[in-house]
């Protein structure tokens with residue numbers, strides 16, 4: 372079985388700092404990492420391969436700048452068999468539409484006859500969760516989003532559980548298919564030493580737009596239907612009353628009781 | 641090019657059907673849609689796909705739709721992305737709305753990305769603000785990005801329709817006006833439009849303390865300040881006395897105290913209760929991203945500098961292990977008092 376995992380390199384989110392004046396991200400000295408939510412997709416691919424007694428080949432693909440090769444190697448260390456980095460200045464500035472176009476075209480070329488594509492629920496930087504369903508649509512494949520368990524996997528079909536509002540649903544579909552997975556699906560393992568060694572030695576081809584024979588007008592910023600026109604600092608503030616429990620416990624508790632028992636004005640009805 | 645864009649007129653919203661009922665998020669979208677349609681001077685339409693929902697379409701009209709496109713068939717009983725995307729793609733190509741809004745629910749976030757490809761247009765995820773730039777006649781989409789640290793403003797200059805998923809509870813529905821009239825258009829469906837490679841086998845409802853968080857009027861949320869899972873009873877007891885629902889921060893979930901379905905925030909649920917109380921919650925932007933549409937916010941935190949006090953209507957600086965038992969005891973007196 373040919374499995375593809377899509378992983379993205381993102382800025383380490385706990386280090387994100389925002390320039391308060393300009394509302395832009397301070398990129399200097401920020402470490403990049405494999406999108407934390409993609410670790411679950413990588414781990415699930417490895418687990419599925421184990422379930423298939425090793426009868427699977429896991430391909431990992433990432434689109435990003437040259438340094439994103441580190442992310443591909445990280446996925447290799449965690450058990451993927453072969454990796455590619457799609458990197459080209461023509462890909463820069465891509466929104467989810469042109470990212471998906473590029474990834475889908477690359478899957479067709481690099482992993483023809485792929486049976487299963489796994490991706491994360493969303494990337495922690497863009498935070499859209501759109502790329503999975505979009506890649507599936509470009510490839511004409513069924514998509515199962517928000518998957519929390521793969522309950523059955525045969526050569527021709529799979530059954531999976533999807534987390535939706537108010538519960539979960541069990542669905543089945545034929546292969547090939549694309550799954551975007553949520554955190555609940557597994558507990559990712561850390562890469563072991565053998566994996567790290569293999570990843571370090573592995574050859575990770577860098578694939579360009581030209582090699583994929585892609586039309587430039589569909590790539591990068593040029594191929595993106597959306598435009599970010601402004602970025603500003605998010606502001607939340609509603610300054611209310613602050614009481615100190617130590618100073619006067621009764622007053623503080625009474626204020627809380629009043630908060631719950633004299634509800635705010637009814638909504639506009 | 642611009643001539644082609646001019647063929648697109650009107651604002652559409654996608655109604656969401658859950659367990660055979662039009663869900664209230666559909667009315668929130670109509671409230672967004674109506675303000676956009678008014679600015680553009682165009683009609684507001686809603687599309688509903690489901691089974692046996694025909695007698696509910698007047699709710700959409702009462703909440704602001706001028707027109708309702710109704711696709712009703714037993715095969716559309718459960719959400720299936722393939723038939724829905726197929727039917728919508730055909731309808732949109734035929735009627736050419738300039739704006740299409742869906743909810744940022746698991747349904748909308750699956751369906752709209754598919755439509756963005758079949759219709760070759762842009763899609764902005766999880767918007768919390770929408771407006772119209774009349775000089776260019778463009779939709780202005782605002783959404784939190786980079787972990788809620790910034791707000792990004794996004795436009796779709798060339799693709800049509802301009803599409804967005806909108807965060808649930810980011811706007812209140814308009815009051816229903818049963819006197820409003822509107823046109824209902826039944827969509828003819830062919831068998832090929834109803835085919836789906838994905839089949840639903842079963843549905844399992846989730847277990848939560850209280851009503852589902854998105855629907856809760858009162859929410860008590862706990863954070864890492866609760867220190868240990870054995871202290872959970874402090875907040876569950878309070879939640880039950882208040883008849884509310886229990887929520888949590890990501891740290892509390894990651895510690896395994898509660899299941900993911902309780903997580904509030906950027907990577908959890910967006911809630912808009914009337915009353916929210918955070919106990920031992922620091923108020924990280926990612927958590928606050930989920931509660932900004934709460935009507936009133938209160939917090940108990942021992943750190944006077946905690947960020948949650950910046951957004952709280954009522955803040956109590958102090959030890960929650962002291963405050964919560966006092967509060968519970970006092971509320972119990974209240975209920976006993978009113979019962980006798």
Ligand SMILES: Cc1cc2nc3c(=O)[nH]c(=O)nc-3n(C[C@H](O)[C@H](O)[C@H](O)COP(=O)(O)OP(=O)(O)OC[C@H]3O[C@@H](n4cnc5c(N)ncnc54)[C@H](O)[C@@H]3O)c2cc1C
Pocket residue numbers: 384385495787862863864865866888889890891892903904905906907908909919920921922923924925926927930940941942943946958959960961
């Ligand atoms: C991309 C991304 C997405 C995220 N998504 C979410 C999300 O959806 N939801 C979410 O919640 N977080 C999310 N986070 C995590 C978020 O940044 C914070 O780490 C988290 O919200 C903090 O949880 P907390 O308030 O429970 O813990 P802490 O920040 O550790 O705060 C604990 C608080 O308890 C107080 N406290 C301690 N002891 C007591 C006591 N005895 N009495 C009273 N108060 C006490 C402390 O003063 C402190 O303020 C996300 C982070 C990232 C990077």
Ligand SMILES: Nc1ncnc2c1ncn2[C@@H]1O[C@H](COP(=O)(O)O)[C@@H](O)[C@H]1O
Pocket residue numbers: 377378379380406408409412432433434435467470474489490491492493494495497498499500501502503
């Ligand atoms: N540049 C990229 N390269 C590889 N995979 C990506 C890329 N962008 C997004 N993905 C995949 O698509 C998922 C959703 O991303 P997003 O739609 O950006 O939130 C991610 O979790 C990845 O699995």
